[in-house]
Amino acid sequence: MSLVLDLLASGMSTPEILSDYPGLQEADVLACIAYGAEMSRERYVEIPAKSAL
Secondary structure (H helix, E strand, C coil): CHHHHHHHHCCCCHHHHHHHCCCCCHHHHHHHHHHHHHHHCCCCCCCCCCCCC
16 A cells, blocks of 8 residues: 555556556555545544543
8 A cells, every 4th residue: 555655656647557566456546545545634532531539
């Protein structure tokens, strides 16, 4: 997954990647992009403060 994202970031197009890696399909490249987008989202988890006793 990171390889495909690295290739895209370096300027390779999807057709170039598919040509160099014939085992991949366009859907695989799109899945890598979606994964990268999901991993870049900030997550906020609300942690309730304990009440003082």
